[in-house]
Amino acid sequence: MNKHQIMLVDGMALLFRGFFATAFRGNFMKTSEGIPTNGVYQFLRYFLDAVKTFTPTHVICCWDMGSKTFRTEMYADYKANRDEPPKELIPQFDLVKEVVDSFDIANIGIENFEADDCIGTLAKLYAEAHEVLILTGDQDILQLVDERIQVAIMKKGQGNYEVYNETNFYEKKGISPNQIVDLKGLMGDASDNYPGVKGIGEKTAMKLIQAHGSIENILEKIDELPKGVQTKIKMNIDMLHLSRRLATINCNVPIRCELDHTLWNYDRGKIINTFKTLEFKNLEKLV
Template sequence: CFDFPGPTFRHKKFKEYKAKRPPTPKDLVSQIPKVKEVLAAFGVPIFEKKGFEADDLIGTICKISPADAEVIILSGDMDILQLIDSRIKVFLLKRGIKNTHLYDQNRVKEEYGISPSQIVDFKALRGDPSDNIPGVAGIGEKTAIDLLKRFGNLEDLYRELEGNSEKAKKIRQKIRELLLRHKKEAFLSKDLATIKKDIPLKVGLEECSFERYNREKAVEGLKKFEFYSLTEKLPEPTLSLRF
């Protein structure tokens, strides 16, 4: 899955979305068509859609996959961890291909102190500078995690706050004021951080089958870019693998 060039539906909701990111290096941009060409040579399907990010495509594919299918997502993006559930895991590439970790529900909770489903609530409170998601000004990481441990999610937190419940009264006055003052930004931030799972996308397991692998085409694709040593490592076409 690839990001489609240009603005997304998130930019329409918040024009400053990702505004502080430096432009993608031209050398990297020029490599993307070549990556797609090599993937096509291996028979790997490519998905991208105008107005959406790669994460939204991944989320949608996970949603429409069979309920009994085990799903493992390969990504270097921490945002994707929000998709983890009882059948979905994430193989996260942190620094290069050797520093990788397989995340399930337990590992996310052990490392971050929250469940995968709470990641969007965390971003709603803390924000995300890399994507220029505002969050609630003045709320840091520790406070955000503490609030989620006590209230579960953003909606329940604000329900307690606005009802002035006994539970909400235990929140420090300054934090309560910040939360109430920046409610709009909090819910906007959650909306921006949430990966969509319902975009129009025609895909089935058959189209993603690795049975389309053709060794001759793969060799040809690698040689075009002078990856000669890799051609010797390619599996024989008799292998029947399915993704």
């Protein structure tokens, strides 16, 4: 079997980033029919730059399918701090998937799970025989890094990536990929709106994980910890375990995607037609 380089794209991360990168100036870009396209336009710029940079053989886009998931069933306040998407962004959710379709690559999403869970499931599946690169802006995905899975985190601007792999991970983060969820269990995640252990921030959480390795080891030696830390953990033990479960990417989502449907080998004429429909003249030179 030939070894492939498979790029899994966090579609929502690129779309939101693209939308807000242009919308802050009030530049929503609209077709002559009045359909807003700024998020899709910038998504394509990010997407095509990443393909050019990392030269994958296969590409798949993964998507969130609504705000209710198994995590909101576990914890009603999960991501409850997030505003509704701006009205100009809403029609672009379907539009961006249509554009991805025109490249003849797969759009993957499943009700009740997040894009991260789809990415995790497919990454583990493909990494049995191939190299996988995940493109995202979301640090949570770093828990998936292993021998055959790399993560490219998009940095500010276009074409700036920080690539994490098994070799450089510890040097960059000070912990291993599988310790990320334990770290999140302790410190929580403000952007996803779960608290972890109240009163324990990133600095203390990092020290605890570096010293003890895991939440299990911390709890085993809890009596040796400073009194203040002991008290905080004991008072928030249920939330500690819940926060770790919320942070853990589910890599057993019931999805499959045959690699034949994901080959990066598009029909340029078809893409140019799509760009013409959306009035994306400036992008034609990128394909």
